[in-house]
Amino acid sequence: MSTSTLLHGGAVIDGTGSPPQLNSSVLIEGEKIIAVGAEADALAQSHKDVQKIDVSGLTVMPGLIDAHTHVTLGEPASNDELFHRREPATAALIAAHNVKKILQAGVTSILDVDGIFNIGPALRDAINAGITEGPSMKSGTFALMTAVGGTAGRMIPDHGTAGYAEVVHNRDEMVRVVRRQIKDGADIIKIHVTGVIPARSGEIQVWTRDELKTVCDTAHDLGVPVTAHCRGDQATLDAVLAGVDIIWHASFLGERALEAIIDKKTAVGPVFTFLANLAEYGAKVGATASVQSTFAGELEHTGARLRQAYDAGVPLLCGSESGFSITPYGNWHAREMEVFVQHMGLTPLQAISCATYTNAHALQQFGQVGIIAAGAQADILVLDGHPEKDVAVLGNKTSFRHLFKKGRAITLAEVPERSLLRGERVEPWSAQLLKWDLIHQK
Template sequence: MSEILITGGSLIDGTGAAPRAADVLLRDDSIVAVGPHGTVVAAADALRINATGKTVMPGLIDAHLHSTFDDVQSNDELFFHREAAMSALTTSQNLQKILRAGVTSFMDPDTAWGIGPSVRDAIDCGVIDGPRMKTGYQALLTAVGGTAGRLIPDEGRTGYAQVVNNTDEIVMWTRRHIKYGADWIKIHATGSVPTRKGELLVWTEDEMKASCDTAHDLGIPVTAHCRSDESTAAAVRAGVDLILHASYITEDTVQLLVDSGTPVCPTFTFLANLADYGPKVGAGIGQEDLFRGEIRATAKMMRAAYDAGVPILCGSESGFALTPYGHWHGREMEVFVNELGLTPLEAITCGTKNGALAMRMDDVGVIDVGYRADVLVVDGDPSKDIRLLNDKSRFAHIISKGKPVDTTRPWPSHTKIPGSKVANWSSEPLTFERAMTPD
């Protein structure tokens, strides 16, 4: 038995309640007491943390990240330049970064070569350290493809994608993913076609329903990538249990979400990073307004959905070069404050308590007796400045499953892995004229 007593802090419990002075006692992986300062008694050998002047709050729950992508720079790399075994090894390192950004639970909807269930089991069995993980296997894509368009093969699988060509294959692969250990089935409801604008709905509603019915019969929920209003509405009607993105939703679709109670993880962080910082790293140059526009266009209706009681979750889409592990897990809450007009406390509830819906757990995301022992001690008051939660230097203590995370070790990193990066021959064609032009 090991106990940790956190005293003197200001408690944000994750429910949306105002901060209050409270001490918190953890025993192994449980919160066993919460009470006014000085009233909670711990064992003599308990680890004692003085949180005076600091905030005590639940560990963050990132409801949408890709733990196996290793900060990938292109679809080409993601689908054709990664091996399953190396992906598993890099994931074990990247999990440390996720933990050290205060994320104590996450949901990963689709994983390179379906390694997610193995990674989750390795965490649960103590083979590697990591936050609590719920995982999909691969994403189900129709032959039209997903966000990688024509890179996706006509059949079979590559990277995180499993192509399904008809309802029989949808049912078969849904069942197989469950057999392989998926906590969630992931449907890529929209995809891009080079000659068309935006992402198109590339599943019929009946096809989505076939996956949902099959999964639900086996007690497994379904999540769907929906980058349009039409796809979001179709997914909700088909029985999808968690919508990712829900871009450009309209009033009618908000009503569908309200009636069904389906939670939404808008995952603005990737777009926000592109819009605000992309040009710093040579990404999305000249397209900043497009990305900001998608956030703005979606934010108003997302706020309407929030006001009508639709649970809104925080996802960072970490795993890409624009959202590297350990750097942006708190950003979504800042976007919710700035673009949805939520208070910091409301945004924190989205990033903690609401995330439990993605974990399909009822004992994470809140600080109260009976909940799991995932706790942050933050230097400062995030109910006044939400940006603190995206600043790792502010996490005085991170406690995951009742154990302090060692944040003193050097930040995990690795050098370039042979064969894992796509090299560019050049950034422009070497014409004769270009060659003859003095620089």
């Protein structure tokens, strides 16, 4: 069996933002890229049993990294489904099925930011052990929340866990839970700094800066990064100053938070895909006009601010929020790059760099993955198209020709659709009220 593979004659996009290297080669040995360009061709001549793959006319680039997934949630269409219609055993089995879809979308690594029933670390380990096939994975566990809640309002309990949430009440409990999550296998800690309560519009800040610092200090002492869901200027400012490593969303930034992000070079993952899908395509799946308008406004405001941060050298991460009915697995992992180009004015190569080279920050593997270079992990996507001109081609799986994860060729094939489990989805009695006038009006 060949131990080395030479991809020769392709246009190589290395992930750093540099222009494609035309008529170039990449030599893979084991799990690593050992040479690129003329050196790859020369080394291949001296190696025995080299499998040569002609990729002339094709693009060779790093496998995509999705820095914000929810692979255990199972594509709920509502919080009711997420919080009340999931069981641990079946949720784990469904997650093992769904990670295959993500890999088939050209995604070779993911950061699963939070999930249900602490399935994420176990799924990561199962992938590493070859029990199921999927992208390389870093995982969080439950998202930390105060008793005020998160994005599910009153569905967040006053104590314990529910859905993707774990509620903490005081500093001693914050320290204990962070340490326990790390013991349970968490690669990251996630905090919901803002949340929704029925009496208020939008999201409000539900953590103090001192509380955030307690979580950050505890996690950092154990070598684990902290990420935070933040919507609002003050919430983002407090999270950055408390030492959070990655800010998710960063919606409605003001000058103070923007200055802090730039000063500390705190990585930001805006996770625009969910917003863009609702704003632009929501009508196709029954979203209301008011919901579409709300998310469109957030997209434009935040995009302009984050372009300033990007120009100042802030790492900008690409994440799809895959795991909901608006962002089903295997479908929208390249969408964030399109949004970066359309709404932030990045070039396609800059957007590709965010989804590969820069996204390695989220995995704590910067320079090791997300790049075509000697010594990097051999996560490689080969496709028929020119993503340096139009990143939308990366969302079209029919353009893919070869995929390698850790140097191993992945068979490209559609993952069969499954049937829904009984009770998995909400089954309403009606789509509207059955009023007398509805039946008898002339």
